Amino acid sequence: MVHIVDDDASFRTAIERRLKQAGYEVATYPSAQHLLDRLPNESELSCILLDMRIPGLSGPELQARLSELGSTLPIVFLTGYAEVPTTVRAIKAGAEDVLTKPVSSEELLGAIERALAHHQVTRNQRSRLEAVRAHIAKLTPREREVFELVIRGKTNKQVAVVLGATERTIKAHRHRVMEKMQVQSLAELVSLAERAGVLGDLPGTAQAN
Amino acid sequence: MVHIVDDDASFRTAIERRLKQAGYEVATYPSAQHLLDRLPNESELSCILLDMRIPGLSGPELQARLSELGSTLPIVFLTGYAEVPTTVRAIKAGAEDVLTKPVSSEELLGAIERALAHHQVTRNQRSRLEAVRAHIAKLTPREREVFELVIRGKTNKQVAVVLGATERTIKAHRHRVMEKMQVQSLAELVSLAERAGVLGDLPGTAQAN
DNA sequence: TTTACTATTGTCCCATGGGACAATGCGAAG
DNA sequence: CTTCGCATTGTCCCATGGGACAATAGTAAA
Numbered sequence: 459m460v461h462i463v464d465d466d467a468s469f470r471t472a473i474e475r476r477l478k479q480a481g482y483e484v485a486t487y488p489s490a491q492h493l494l495d496r497l498p499n500e501s502e503l504s505c506i507l508l509d510m511r512i513p514g515l516s517g518p519e520l521q522a523r524l525s526e527l528g529s530t531l532p533i534v535f536l537t538g539y540a541e542v543p544t545t546v547r548a549i550k551a552g553a554e555d556v557l558t559k560p561v562s563s564e565e566l567l568g569a570i571e572r573a574l575a576h577h578q579v580t581r582n583q584r585s586r587l588e589a590v591r592a593h594i595a596k597l598t599p600r601e602r603e604v605f606e607l608v609i610r611g612k613t614n615k616q617v618a619v620v621l622g623a624t625e626r627t628i629k630a631h632r633h634r635v636m637e638k639m640q641v642q643s644l645a646e647l648v649s650l651a652e653r654a655g656v657l658g659d660l661p662g663t664a665q666a667n
Numbered sequence: 668m669v670h671i672v673d674d675d676a677s678f679r680t681a682i683e684r685r686l687k688q689a690g691y692e693v694a695t696y697p698s699a700q701h702l703l704d705r706l707p708n709e710s711e712l713s714c715i716l717l718d719m720r721i722p723g724l725s726g727p728e729l730q731a732r733l734s735e736l737g738s739t740l741p742i743v744f745l746t747g748y749a750e751v752p753t754t755v756r757a758i759k760a761g762a763e764d765v766l767t768k769p770v771s772s773e774e775l776l777g778a779i780e781r782a783l784a785h786h787q788v789t790r791n792q793r794s795r796l797e798a799v800r801a802h803i804a805k806l807t808p809r810e811r812e813v814f815e816l817v818i819r820g821k822t823n824k825q826v827a828v829v830l831g832a833t834e835r836t837i838k839a840h841r842h843r844v845m846e847k848m849q850v851q852s853l854a855e856l857v858s859l860a861e862r863a864g865v866l867g868d869l870p871g872t873a874q875a876n
Numbered sequence: 877t878t879t880a881c882t883a884t885t886g887t888c889c890c891a892t893g894g895g896a897c898a899a900t901g902c903g904a905a906g
Numbered sequence: 907c908t909t910c911g912c913a914t915t916g917t918c919c920c921a922t923g924g925g926a927c928a929a930t931a932g933t934a935a936a
Contacts, residue, residue, distance in 0.1 A: 545758075611853070613922065623883085842895080
């Protein structure tokens with residue numbers, strides 16, 4: 459599935475025809491706002507073919523907006539002019555590719571293939587991450603506190619002191635944490651936390667210049 | 668410190684003058700090979716100002732070469748022509764920025780500032796990573812095996828079975844692993860392993876399309 | 877008010893982790 | 907041949923983790 463955003467109707471249909479012929483499903487949008495109004499389903503394998511210069515929200519602006527909304531849809535930009543600074547910003551902001559019009563079918567299809575392949579990977583990573591975060595979200599405030607300390611290597615006793623509770627209590631919370639996070643060992647718990655970005659930077663390795 | 672690679676001598680000296688005036692130390696190289704011959708010190712805060720088109724190894728080729736060599740020096744490309752595909756590749760390959768000639772002092776100094784700031788961060792991350800890897804490298808083969816299993820949540824008993832040894836033996840190895848890795852808890856050990864990329868992808872979350 | 881969730885703490889008991897002290901066997905480097 | 911690093915295993919003992927069973931109390935929702 460490819461989402462085409464371009465204000466030029468004849469261009470849209472031309473590209474649409476090319477992509478459909480290549481076996482892709484296509485949805486077209488005359489403006490960024492049209493796409494925002496019908497946000498593509500994140501879970502469907504797809505990418506966005508986005509014109510850099512369009513009336514209303516510009517391509518990069520739409521990219522920023524989607525990013526704010528947490529979208530991971532890969533974006534392939536199309537631009538009529540070879541604007542290096544814009545290209546640099548777009549790629550650094552995560553665009554999959556930037557193509558110049560007129561674009562050959564080879565370039566176009568290649569870029570779209572890469573974008574879709576990339577989306578597939580991203581989507582999987584994302585779903586794992588969200589699964590972990592969902593589990594964390596189900597922890598009660600107290601359990602969350604215990605969690606934070608446990609993954610940093612604190613023993614039950616140490617956690618008990620910090621949180622002003624009995625070791626026995628911490629044991630109970632810890633047990634529920636392991637349960638809710640669906641892990642069998644401390645190692646797994648730390649792995650998940652690390653991958654979910656719960657553990658900030660480790661102290662002690664700071665380095666001035 | 669800024670390393671300038673450009674085949675045009677007059678351009679080199681012009682830029683050199685501008686940068687020195689802005690307070691930077693400068694080293695110039697007439698070709699990619701000259702820079703490779705005197706590889707800049709990774710530990711010094713610096714960046715490379717690299718012309719895209721130079722005789723011999725091209726800019727992107729030098730970039731690839733440095734990358735292979737494990738360099739993390741940030742690269743700011745300079746190009747006389749607005750080549751979008753090349754720009755895209757350069758940025759995706761990790762270039763800090765791509766500027767078009769003629770370049771304003773504002774652009775140039777801004778890009779260099781960002782590159783140096785980025786290098787500072789990268790360098791710190793890198794030194795931490797290397798410290799961890801250095802520790803791992805000091806493990807004996809057997810200790811390494813124990814390490815791999817322990818960070819995946821295996822108990823001493825389980826490790827013992829897998830490696831065909833007594834639980835007591837594993838305990839001994841494990842003890843030395845904790846010692847050599849300089850950590851006090853399993854949680855820290857897992858954190859380090861995770862950050863060093865020792866733990867591959869977790870099984871069980873695969874997802875087909 | 878009754879139910880449900882959360883936080884808290886206890887005791888008993890067993891499994892596991894980890895330190896102390898000690899020893900054996902093997903292969904490589906000197 | 908001797909020294910050194912590595913792998914191996916033992917016993918004793920204590921600290922810590924974790925399951926089972928049980929209970930109290932406050933708060934918020936139904």
